[in-house]
Structures are given as structure tokens and as C-alpha cells.
Amino acid sequence: xxxxxxxxxxxxxxxxxxxxxxxxxxxxxxxxxxxxxxxxxxxxxxxxxxxxxxxxxxxxxxxxxxxxxxxxxxxxxxxxxxxxxxxxxxxxxxxxxxxxxxxxxx
Amino acid sequence: xxxxxxxxxxxxxxxxxxxxxxxxxxxxxxxxxxxxxxxxxxxxxxxxxxxxxxxxxxxxxxxxxxxxxxxxxxxxxxxxxxxxxxxxxxxxxxxxxxxxxxxxxxxxxxxxxxxxxxxxxxx
Numbered sequence: 449x450x451x452x453x454x455x456x457x458x459x460x461x462x463x464x465x466x467x468x469x470x471x472x473x474x475x476x477x478x479x480x481x482x483x484x485x486x487x488x489x490x491x492x493x494x495x496x497x498x499x500x501x502x503x504x505x506x507x508x509x510x511x512x513x514x515x516x517x518x519x520x521x522x523x524x525x526x527x528x529x530x531x532x533x534x535x536x537x538x539x540x541x542x543x544x545x546x547x548x549x550x551x552x553x554x
Numbered sequence: 555x556x557x558x559x560x561x562x563x564x565x566x567x568x569x570x571x572x573x574x575x576x577x578x579x580x581x582x583x584x585x586x587x588x589x590x591x592x593x594x595x596x597x598x599x600x601x602x603x604x605x606x607x608x609x610x611x612x613x614x615x616x617x618x619x620x621x622x623x624x625x626x627x628x629x630x631x632x633x634x635x636x637x638x639x640x641x642x643x644x645x646x647x648x649x650x651x652x653x654x655x656x657x658x659x660x661x662x663x664x665x666x667x668x669x670x671x672x673x674x675x676x677x
Contacts (some may be wrong), residue, residue: 482663491649491667492599498659535599539662542613544601
């Protein structure tokens with residue numbers, strides 16, 4: 449199975465900050481990475497697919513980059529609505545696997 | 555409107571069985587890959603099982619292989635997960651999730667999620 453390792457596990461930031469979350473795959477997965485945001489008690493929301501393509505309706509302050517084994521989710525200017533837990537996920541080969549999550553807190 | 559609605563969760567004893575279902579609407583169900591993803595209380599997301607958008611599968615996580623069986627009824631737009639030999643570690647919210655699109659590039663990224671059904675395995 450392909451392991452997805454996210455860092456950091458927790459990130460403390462302020463409104464307006466630029467933040468980045470990284471995800472490393474245990475083997476090359478081209479650009480087969482999706483990123484999700486999950487707020488407490490809510491279902492995950494797809495933010496980015498194929499490593500860098502923004503899902504419809506997602507604000508442009510979110511961006512994704514990377515290929516091969518190293519991937520990054522960046523929020524250019526953190527907004528109050530962005531405090532949540534973020535997950536990367538590989539969909540290169542079964543079984544699909546998620547990173548352990550990064551909690552972004554104030 | 556695209557919707558997924560899970561049902562069938564509940565409390566079951568260790569070693570018991572449960573079948574959960576997901577009713578889909580608002581899109582051509584038979585054309586899309588579908589998956590079950592679970593989340594234990596306070597923990598992260600774990601993909602459990604799914605069908606590929608190319609009608610391949612089913613596929614399973616190692617943790618459930620041999621115990622869980624996924625099926626789909628395209629005539630009723632429904633996805634099922636039969637769970638046998640349940641363990642305490644299977645306690646989680648189970649989400650049904652839809653592939654983002656029909657293209658190969660969309661297989662395995664999930665744009666629509668149901669609200670989930672809670673499965674609790676405890677004596």
C-alpha cells in the first residue's frame with residue numbers, strides 16, 4: 449500500500465497568514481493527489497484534485513502543487529472559515545489512502 | 555441535486571454482522587465509481603472499499619479484506635457494504651463517497667459525500 453505522510457500534524461496560525469501543508473507519498477504517484485478540508489461534525493470537502501486543480505467553487509487562496517512523491521497545499525491568506533483539518537489522499541493505485549491529517553488552529 | 559444518503563448503522567456486538575446502504579440520486583449512478591470511507595471517533599479518514607469508475611473492482615483495504623463485501627445495485631442506485639466478523643476497531647462513521655467524474659483522471663477523488671452512518675461495535 450502507498451503511505452501518505454502529512455506534516456505538520458498541527459499548525460497554529462493567524463488570520464491573514466500564508467500557510468503550507470506537505471504530504472509525502474511512499475512511492476511515486478505522479479499527480480494523483482486530492483486535498484480535502486473537514487470541519488468538526490461535517491463531511492470532508494474536496495478542495496483540489498490532480499495535485500493542483502482547484503475544485504469548482506473553492507476560493508483561489510487555496511492552491512496545490514507537487515508531483516512524484518512530494519505535494520503541498522498552500523493557503524495564501526488564512527481566513528476565519530479556513531480553520532479545520534486538512535487531508536491529502538492518493539488515487540494512483542488501490543487501496544486509496546489518506547494522510548493522517550493536519551489540524552489548522554488559531 | 556446530487557445526494558448520497560446512508561442508512562443501516564447501529565450498535566452490534568463483536569463478531570456480529572451489519573449491512574449499511576447508500577442511496578444515490580441526481581446523477582447517473584451506474585457511470586460512477588463509488589467508495590466507502592470511514593472515520594473512527596476523533597481519528598482520520600480511512601478508505602474502506604470501492605468500485606472503480608471503469609467498472610473495475612471491487613477493491614478493499616487490507617484491514618477489512620475477507621470480512622467486508624461491497625456491492626452495488628445500479629437499477630436502484632444503491633451501494634451496500636456487508637460487514638461480517640465485526641471488531642471494536644471497526645467502530646466509525648461510515649461515509650459513502652462518489653468519484654468526482656467519469657474520466658480516468660477523476661477516479662478516486664471524491665466530490666460528493668453522504669452525511670454518514672455510525673457503526674458501533676461493542677458488547
